[in-house]
Amino acid sequence: MKRLVSMTVNGEEIELAIPPYRTLLDVLRNEGRLTGxxxxxxxxxxxxxxxxxxxxxxxxxxxxxxEAEGATIETIEGQHAGPDLPHLIQEKFMDHGGAQCxxxxxxxxxxxxxxxxxxxxxxxxxxxxxxxxNICRCTGYAKIVDAVLxxxxxxRKGRTL
Amino acid sequence: xxxxxxxxxxxVADAVKLAKKGDDVKYLAGGMTLIPAMKTRLSAPSDLIDxxxxxxxxxxxxxxxxxxxxxxxxxxxxxxNEKLKAVCPAVSDLxxxxxxxxxxxxxxxxxxxxxNDPAADYPAALxxxxxxxxxxxxxxxxxxxxxGLFETALKDGEIVTxxxxxxxxxxxxxxFRNPASRYAMTGVFVAKGKANGKDDVRVAVTGAGENGVxxxxxxxxxxxxxxxxAAVEGVKVPSKNLMSDIHAxxxxxxxxxxxxxxxxxxxxxx
Numbered sequence: 255m256k257r258l259v260s261m262t263v264n265g266e267e268i269e270l271a272i273p274p275y276r277t278l279l280d281v282l283r284n285e286g287r288l289t290g291x292x293x294x295x296x297x298x299x300x301x302x303x304x305x306x307x308x309x310x311x312x313x314x315x316x317x318x319x320x321e322a323e324g325a326t327i328e329t330i331e332g333q334h335a336g337p338d339l340p341h342l343i344q345e346k347f348m349d350h351g352g353a354q355c356x357x358x359x360x361x362x363x364x365x366x367x368x369x370x371x372x373x374x375x376x377x378x379x380x381x382x383x384x385x386x387x388n389i390c391r392c393t394g395y396a397k398i399v400d401a402v403l404x405x406x407x408x409x410r411k412g413r414t415l
Numbered sequence: 416x417x418x419x420x421x422x423x424x425x426x427v428a429d430a431v432k433l434a435k436k437g438d439d440v441k442y443l444a445g446g447m448t449l450i451p452a453m454k455t456r457l458s459a460p461s462d463l464i465d466x467x468x469x470x471x472x473x474x475x476x477x478x479x480x481x482x483x484x485x486x487x488x489x490x491x492x493x494x495x496n497e498k499l500k501a502v503c504p505a506v507s508d509l510x511x512x513x514x515x516x517x518x519x520x521x522x523x524x525x526x527x528x529x530x531n532d533p534a535a536d537y538p539a540a541l542x543x544x545x546x547x548x549x550x551x552x553x554x555x556x557x558x559x560x561x562x563g564l565f566e567t568a569l570k571d572g573e574i575v576t577x578x579x580x581x582x583x584x585x586x587x588x589x590x591f592r593n594p595a596s597r598y599a600m601t602g603v604f605v606a607k608g609k610a611n612g613k614d615d616v617r618v619a620v621t622g623a624g625e626n627g628v629x630x631x632x633x634x635x636x637x638x639x640x641x642x643x644x645a646a647v648e649g650v651k652v653p654s655k656n657l658m659s660d661i662h663a664x665x666x667x668x669x670x671x672x673x674x675x676x677x678x679x680x681x682x683x684x685x
Contacts, residue, residue: 257421274421274463277450297451299596301517310491310520316450317521320421321443321465365516386597387515 261322263288264332274320278312279303281319282329290330290360294389301388304361305329311368313387330360333367342413343367343405352401354392362388366402367415374409376402416453420462427471427551427574430464434572437462442574444526445489447518472525472576475499480582482506483549486525486575491516493524505586505604505683506544509536512590514597525575528560531567531627532598533658538628539604540588542619546580554579563626584608585642587683589675590622593662598622600663601671603634605679607642615639618676623668625656634676644681647673 256271263286270285279296282288282305291314294302298316305314306328333341340348343363353359362385369376369384376384381402382395390398409415420437424430434440441460443449444467452458466472472487477498484493493499494511513519513527513536527537528548541548541557548560551574560568569575583606590602599622606617618634621627637650652672657665 255418273418275416275419275453297454298447298518301515304517310489311517312521313517316447316517318421318443318446318450318463321446321467323423368516384516387517 257320259320259323261324262326264327264329270319272319274318276319277315278305278307278317278319278322278327279314281322282314282327285319288329288331292357292360294357294361299387299389300358300361301365301385302358302361304364304388306364306368309368309371311365328364328367330363333363342408342415343370343401346401346405346408347398350397350401350404352398354390358388358390358392362390362398366405369402370406370409370415374406376406378403381406417456417459419460421465422462423465423468426469427576430466430469430574431551431572433462433464440464440572442466442529444487444529445522447514447522447526448530448532449526466525466574477502481579482582483577483579484524485577487523488525490514490519490522490524490527494519503544503580503582503586505588505606506540508682509540509588509604512536524578528578529567529569529575531561531563531565533564533624533627534593534598534600534602534622536588536590536599536602536621539602539619539621541578541580542628542630543604543606543617544580544583544586545609545614545617546578548575549577549579550575558630561628566627581609585683587679587681587685589678589682591671591675601668601675603631603672603675603679605634605638605676605683607638607683613639616642620672620675623657623672625658629656631672631676634672638676638680642680643684644677647677647680650676 260269292302294300298313303314422433439461476483490510490513500507546557548555586606588604590599601623602621616638652669654665654669657668659665
C-alpha cells in the first residue's frame with residue numbers, strides 16, 4: 255500500500271505516493287524524477303547516492319523514503335550559483351578535472367558541500383577522510399582532492415556555498 | 416525489500432505500544448545495518464517502528480566524570496561533542512572512525528549495540544568502560560548485555576534508551592581495519608583507573624572473538640603491572656575461541672590483539 259509522504263527537496267515542497275519499503279534514493283530517482291543522484295552499490299558502500307538530509311550527508315540508499323517525511327533534502331540538482339551557472343564546487347571540479355566518467359561526482363559534490371559547511375578550512379587529510387566513503391573507480395582521488403581544496407580556498411576569499 | 420508497515424514513534428512508550436501490534440516487528444534506529452539486511456532479505460519485518468524522531472533518546476550529558484549518551488545519538492554527534500571529548504576523548508575518537516561520514520550521520524549508538532555486530536566498535540568501549548546499558552525496563556551491565564554474535568540480553572520489545580559510564584583516568588582505542596570493508600578485523604579498547612585493585616585495567620577486544628566482544632585477561636595482566644605500550648610486548652594471547660575466516664586466521668587475530676593493545680595503550684598515554 256502506498257503512503258503519501260511530503261518533503262522539501264531543493265527548496266521545493268513535494269508530496270509523493272510511495273510504498274513504505276522504497277529507499278529515499280529510489281524515491282528521488284523514480285517518483286521524484288531526479289536522476290542526478292546515482293545508484294551504485296545500493297548497500298551503502300560506494301557513496302554515489304550521497305544527499306544532504308536535514309543538514310547531514312547520508313547514503314540515500316540506506317534511508318527509507320518514508321523516513322524523510324518532513325525532512326529537507328538537498329540533491330545535486332539543487333546545486334547551482336544561478337540559472338545555468340555551476341555551483342562553486344562544480345566549477346572547481348571542472349577546473350581541476352575532478353570528474354572522469356562522472357558517476358561518483360554528484361555524491362562527492364554533496365559530501366564536499368557537507369564537509370565545507372562544517373569545516374571551511376580543511377587540510378588535505380581532512381578532505382580525504384571526509385570523502386573516504388565515496389568511491390571513484392575511474393582513476394584516483396588527487397584531482398578530486400585538489401578541487402575540494404580549491405573550493406575551500408575560494409570560500410575563504412568570501413564566496414559562498 | 417518486502418512490503419511492510421511503517422510507524423513513526425513519538426516517544427519510547429509509543430514505540431512499545433506500536434510494537435505490540437505487528438507479527439514481526441523491528442525497531443528502526445539509524446538503519447545502517449537493518450536496511451541492508453532487509454535488502455538482502457536476511458530480515459523481513461512486517462512492521463518497522465522508526466525510533467529516529469524520539470527526542471528523549473537523543474543527546475549527551477556529561478556531569479563531572481559521569482557520561483550519559485542517549486541511544487538515538489548519532490556517531491557524528493558523539494564524535495563532535497566537546498564535553499565528552501574533554502572527559503573521555505577515546506570514545507569521541509572511536510565514534511569519529513566508525514564507517515564513513517554518511518554512516519556516522521545516521522547510525523546511532525543504541526542501534527549499534529542492540530545489533531551487536533561482532534566487528535562493531537562500540538561493544539569494545541562499553542565492555543572496557545564497564546558501562547551500563549539503560550533500557551525502557553532496566554539497567555544492564557555491558558558484561559551481561561553482549562551475549563554472543565548479534566545477540567544481546569534485550570528481550571522482545573525492549574528498547575535501549577541510553578548508555579552510561581564513568582570516564583576512566585586513561586583510555587584508548589585502536590583497530591585494524593579490514594582493507595575492503597573497513598570494519599574492525601580486531602579492535603582493542605583499553606581503560607585504566609575505573610576501579611581500585613584487580614579491575615583497575617580493563618581491556619576489551621572486538622572483531623576477533625567467536626562469540627563477539629570479550630575481555631583479554633592476558634593483556635589486562637600485563638598492563639596492570641605497568642600501563643605502558645612496552646608492557647604488552649611479547650604477551651601471548653591464545654587463539655582459541657578467536658574467529659578464523661577468509662580475512663584472517665585465529666592466530667593472526669591473536670597477534671593483532673597484541674599489536675592493537677600496544678597502539679591503544681600508547682594512545683591512552685599520549
